[in-house]
Amino acid sequence: MSTSPATDAAVDPALAARLPELRELYTALQARDLRLDLTRGKPSAEQLDLSEPLLALPGEGVHTAGGTDVRNYGGLDGLPELREIFAELLGVPTAQLLAQDNASLRLMWDTLVQALLFGVPGGEGPWSQQGPITFVCPVPGYDRHFAICEELGIRMVTVPMTPDGPDAEAVAALVAHDPSVKGLWVVPTYANPDGAVVSEAVARRLASMPAAAPDFRILWDNAYAVHHLTEHATKTANAIELAAQAGNPDRVVMFASTSKITFAGAGVSFLASSPANIAWFKEHLSFRSIGPDKVNQLRHALFFxxxxxxxxxxxxxxxxxxxxxxxxxxxxxxxxxxxxxxxxTDPQGGYFVSVDVVPGTAARVVQLAKEAGIALTPAGATFPYGQDPADRNIRLAPSMPPLAEVEAAMDGVATCILLAAAELAQSASR
Structure with missing residues (x-):
């Protein structure tokens, strides 16, 4: 991740002099009657077309893989052929990787619900019976991680993101003495939204740091492991291996999926962890599923x-x-x-650009953009409970619109950022 030069905390008072000019630009922007959307990181139709051959697979009469008839029940671990492919990509043993249905978000939900109801290996019983529990959330971060915690009544505390991942010392200070701190969310590669990549040193610190809770977990959401924007393929630190080396083999649970590789709504999700965690997850999974969609997994294995x-x-x-x-x-x-x-940010992969505007103006920028026909992710979405204390961060998702629409939207967003800053400068000068 790289960024533009730092923004001053206070807006330049001289910007107020540009307010009439910027208001004229904004009026002209509104007159264009735009209908543009940069709200969510969805693949474009052109990207989805890359996987169109999947729709012809596996084909009539092709329904056996490794001696298994994929049309029938069973195979809770998922198709071995596909697991082998993604085990190599994710850097984990095939035996420690499950291939499931289309949504890794569901696997994250299941992991937390099972922990709340039943506890986890090495723990002291169900989390729900241990009083209020807490998760550490790097910010800015992924709104759906926060939504899961909020829905399940899990308290959230924040730590800042750095270019090398979560502030590891801040995390370590939170988990060292408080047994109610049960987990940490991490997007290790091209993080949502700032594109940060967890360094080997940070991953090692997180994997080895002392935790007051014996059942502390790191939910390692490796959503963008292979989603590079340059020819340089950034390698993800192997947190599962590092945790095992540090004597904490059950600490890390990794998630991934093909949602932004093939079809967003019809892909395959993955969960990787220690043998004990895999056995634990499968034990409870067996009560809600007899096996994943192996036909879909076979078509993916054949396609790749x-x-x-x-x-x-x-x-x-x-x-x-x-x-x-x-x-x-x-x-x-x-x-x-x-x-x-x-x-x-100038991300080297992933699906987002993170913008920090003048403190106190993010919500105004989003409002101005909306009134000009440009939909942006709500201000505050990258923080727990939708509350950015500085009202500063905005997540941009340019993947879905055509290039010309991205350019038009960004020109409009820039106008809105300038106008909001000029309004604040004028207000401050009174």
Whole structure:
């Protein structure tokens, strides 16, 4: 992750002098009657078309894999052929990887619900019977992680993200003496929304740090492990291996999926962890499922062939996505330059650009954009409970619209950022 130069905490009072000019620009923007959307990181139709051959697979008469008839019940672990492909990509043993149905979010939900109801290996019983529990949430972060915790009544405390991942010392201080702190959310590769990549040193610290809770877990949401925006394929730190080396083999539970690889609503999800955690998860999974959709897993295995096939497929995604992300950072630089009203990330992968505007103006920027026909993720969405204390962070998702729409939207967003800052400067000068 790289960023633009730092933004001053206070807006330049001289910006107030530009308010009439910026209001004229904004009026012209509204007159364009735009209908643009940068709210969520969805694959575009062009990206989905890359996987169109899946719809013809496995084909009539092709329904056996490894001696298993994929049309029938069973196979709780998932199809071995597909697990082998993604075990290589994720850096885990095939025996420690489950392939399930389309949503990794469901696996995260199931993991937490099972922990609340039954407890986890190495623990002292169900989490729900141990009083209020807490999760550590790096910010800015993924809104659906926060939503799961909020829905389940799990208290959230925040730590800042750095270019190398969560502030490991801040995390360590929280978990060392408080047994109610049961977990930590991490998106290790191209984090949502700032594109940070967890360094080997940070991963090692998180894997080895003392925890007051014997059943402390790191939920390692490796959603963007192969989602590169450059020719450099960033390697994810192997947290499961590091935790085992540190004597905490059950600490890390990894999640991944093909949602942004093939079809977002019809892919395959994965869960990887220690042998004890895998056995624990399967024990409870067996009561709600007799097995995943193995037909879909077979079509994915046939479509990819091997791990190299996945990498080649993701390179085709990169060719579509990279120009859109380049447009975002280029237009922000051209329009905002050294105005001191925003900083933004220049991610090397993933699906988002994180923008920090003048404190106290993020909600206003989103409102201005909405009134100009540009839908943005709500301000505060990247923080627990939807509350950004500084009212500063905005997540941009340029993947779905065509390039021309991304460019139009970003030009409008830049106008809104400048206008909101100028309004604040005028207010402060009174």
């Amino acid at each position: 062939g091997d791990a190299a096939g996945v990498r080649a497929h993701m390179d085709a995604h990169r060719q579509i996505l990279a120009p859109k992300f380049s447009a975002v950072t280029r237009i922000l630089a051209e329009r905002l330059g050294d105005a001191g009203v925003a900083t933004w």
